[in-house]
Amino acid sequence: MTDGRVQPPSTLLGPGDDAAVVAAPDGRVVASTDVLVEGVHFRLDWSTPEQVGRKSVAVNLADVVAMGAVPTAVLVGLACPPGTPVAVAEGLMAGMWEEARLAGAGVVGGDMVTAKELVISVTALGHLDGLDPVTRSGARQGDLLAYCGRLGWAAAGLAVLGRGFRSPVAVVGAQRVPEPPYAAGAQAARAGATSMIDISDGLLADLGHVAEASGVGLDVRSKSLEVHQRLLDVASALGADPLHWMLTGGEDHALAATFPGAEAVPEGWTVIGSVVAGPGVTVDGRPYEGAAGWEHWRRD
Amino acid sequence: MTDGRVQPPSTLLGPGDDAAVVAAPDGRVVASTDVLVEGVHFRLDWSTPEQVGRKSVAVNLADVVAMGAVPTAVLVGLACPPGTPVAVAEGLMAGMWEEARLAGAGVVGGDMVTAKELVISVTALGHLDGLDPVTRSGARQGDLLAYCGRLGWAAAGLAVLGRGFRSPVAVVGAQRVPEPPYAAGAQAARAGATSMIDISDGLLADLGHVAEASGVGLDVRSKSLEVHQRLLDVASALGADPLHWMLTGGEDHALAATFPGAEAVPEGWTVIGSVVAGPGVTVDGRPYEGAAGWEHWRRD
Structure with missing residues (x-):
């Protein structure tokens, strides 16, 4: 499985023996496992095997990156x-x-083993470069909430694919292969992020884990969520709400993090709200009520 | 999944966040993944779920231990x-x-995900305690060959289960849950083992990997393979050859290693042969010809 492929310097002993040896320079290793099943997490009639392979690794590396680690x-x-x-x-x-x-x-x-259906289990490893891991539990009232990566693109792609279309390529591609911001996790950790999470299930859903673990509330300012023209176009064509995709769509594997102040928010991150007393996650100070609620709010 | 369960000190951050953090005290982590599928690697009509869980972890930890690592x-x-x-x-x-x-x-x-059949993927991690990993490729002509753990027990258990019996418990239990000698890998590394491998497919088959990777031959002295009375009894009852089980039976996850001399072989390890010019693996200087060949040889 390694023909013509080059290992990075962190691979001290690659495949071929009973086990591999990987560098963990500061004496700690970050590790996460995810399992993907055909028909549940991917479809080979929607994606090429290469795309499925990329996705299976991306979703795992995103978890490691969300601790502030370097894959x-x-x-x-x-x-x-x-x-x-x-x-x-x-x-x-x-x-x-x-x-x-x-x-x-x-x-x-x-x-590699034989089974009735295609099941892919990936374990991703990373190192923390001497910093503390950035968990879900460190958000403090008054912190700013920011994200890095894409929001709503994979959901838009899913909506397109679900209606039998194969384009626009940009959103369909985002559904097939997420693009986690691999460098942004360690960047946020160095900048002093107080909490961080990988957005796999949707922004509001995953922020709920941070709010709960930190014992705080998180309020998203909807006006700060800039909707990309591409999402507007797709939403318009499908009669959908692009902000709903951004707030609730999963599988983009953006990162959301909290920072102690505006000066701490790194380049490439967008401030979209703040840490409040809580509990729970709100949009513009109110519970989010889904597409209908959103439509109502937008007419205000 | 952690209720009432205690993490060892090496678990710096346990389950519940995007990823875990594990100690890698000397700056390196040993890692291996194995996948087990119901009906192929285990049967829930032969084993309890607890036994299957134990086996799935044991076979993976054995790979890490075979590098000389501490799980x-x-x-x-x-x-x-x-x-x-x-x-x-x-x-x-x-x-x-x-x-x-x-x-x-x-x-x-x-x-944990939903799928058509039960598939268990385990990744095991370990650390090397400052020593070099013991690979398959370091055996040198003149080294002694030794093993630690059990040989042939799981094969005897499989033979018993395959005929519809559920006893003797000792060999059936060995088939259901292997007992890798977890401390023996690091012990061998400290003692200066030149090569090491986990015996998962059978002694001769796995020694073949060492011989090939090291560019040597390995000769097993059959007289040094002491057959346990329990195996003799089971073999006698089934009309089988217990030495064949020891030479070719898999799934016991003993360790085989080579050492530069008799004084280097640690307590608990049994010398069973030596590293020769090769290529390949021989028994008493001759290619092993399976049960028939073995019967012939035994009449010499």
């Missing part, structure tokens, strides 16, 4: 039906290598 | 059919925790 390695467990074409398995692996490379990580180990 | 943590990806009883999932997790505990490791992360 170092991924390990892959692949369960394939007996009739899986070799090209599919090779495409999956090629996509995994490519996505790991984008994040500066290596594919250091794997196991 | 620190496991991460678990679990794909379960929708109708899986809660008790089965709880039993699996209880077994995983128990086996990790036996090895001194914690269960630091996991992901």
Whole structure:
């Protein structure tokens, strides 16, 4: 699985022995595992094997990055039906290598077995560069809330694919392969982020985990969520609400973090709200009521 | 998944956030992933969920230990059919925790998803305590070959189960839950082992990997393989050859290693041969010809 692929310097011993050895320069390793199942987390009629491979690695690396870590390695467990074409398995692996490379990580180990359906389990590793991990529990009242990455693009892509279309490519591509901001996690940690999370289930849903873990509330200012023209176009064509996608759409794997003040918010991050007394997550000071509620609010 | 379970000191941040943080005291982490599928790697009509959980962790930790590492943590990806009883999932997790505990490791992360069949992916982590990893490629002509752990027990158990019996418990239990010698890997590394491997597929098969990676031959002295009375009894009852089980039976997860001399072989390890010019693996200087060949040889 390593032919022609180059390991980064953090791979001290790559695949081929009983186990790999990966650098953990400050004496700690950050680790996370996610499992993706065909038909649940991806569809091979919607995505190429390469895209599925990229996605499976991206969603795992995003978890490591959300602790403030620098990605170092991924390990892959692949369960394939007996009739899986070799090209599919090779495409999956090629996509995994490519996505790991984008994040500066290596594919250091794997196991392939036969099963009834395609199941991909990825473990991602990273290092903290001497800093404390940025957990979900450190948000303090008065902190600013910011995000980095994309919001709503994968949801827009899902809406497009769900209606049988294959374009526009930009949003469909975002659904097939998320683009987590790999460098932004460590950037936020260095800047003094007080809490951070990977947006996998939707901005409001994942902010709910931060609010709960930190014992605070989070208020999103809707006006600060700038809707990209592309999302406006797609939403207009489908009769959908693009802000709803940004607030509730999952699978983009942006990062949301809280910072102790405006001067701490790094370049590339957008302030979208603040930490309040709580509990819970609000939009413009009120509970978000979904698309209908949103429509109502927009007419105010 | 952590209720009432205690993390070891190496777990710096346990489950519940985007990722866990695990100690890697010498700046390196050893990592390995294995996937187990129901009906292929385990059977829930032969084993309890607890036993399957223990086995899935044991086979992974054995890979980490075979590098000379001290186990620190496991991460678990679990794909379960929708109708899986809660008790089965709880039993699996209880077994995983128990086996990790036996090895001194914690269960630091996991992901549970729905799938058509039960697929368990485990990633095991460990640290090297400042020593070089012991790979498959360091065996040198003249080294002694030794093993630690059990050989042939799981194969005997499989033979018993395959004929519909449930006893003797000792060998059936060995099939259900291997007992890798968790401390013996680091022990061998400290003693100066030149190569090491986890015996998962059978002694001769796995020694073949060492011979190939090291560019040497390995000769097993059959007389040094002491057959336990329990294996003799089972073999006698089934009309099988216990030495064949020891030479070719998999799933016991003993360790085999080479040492530069008799004085280097640690307590608890049994010398069973030596490193020769090669190539390949021989038994008493000759290629092993399976059960038939073995019978022939035994009549010499």
